[in-house]
Amino acid sequence: MSEQQQLVARIRRGSKYWGQTPPNQWFDARMVADDHYHLRGNGNNYRIVDVFFGVHVDGVILDLSNGKRVRPACPETYREFGREMAS
Numbered sequence: 001m002s003e004q005q006q007l008v009a010r011i012r013r014g015s016k017y018w019g020q021t022p023p024n025q026w027f028d029a030r031m032v033a034d035d036h037y038h039l040r041g042n043g044n045n046y047r048i049v050d051v052f053f054g055v056h057v058d059g060v061i062l063d064l065s066n067g068k069r070v071r072p073a074c075p076e077t078y079r080e081f082g083r084e085m086a087s
Contacts, residue, residue, distance in 0.1 A: 028041055
């Protein structure tokens with residue numbers, strides 16, 4: 001298997017961080033060893049409870065909260081996808 005995988009996240013509507021991205025916008029993320037904020041991405045630090053996770057693999061994002069393939073995955077279109085989901 002040669003395909004690359006990237007952890008991605010989007011901010012939950014009920015999170016105090018809602019509004020730091022357009023609604024439902026996916027962003028690249030990484031996990032770190034931290035006492036409270038285990039997630040880095042979008043230029044910020046997040047708690048696990050504040051985001052939904054996905055995996056960018058084989059040209060799509062697999063939403064880990066529901067197992068659905070949500071869209072073709074390309075970083076430059078994450079923002080556009082968020083706008084489509086909000087409407």
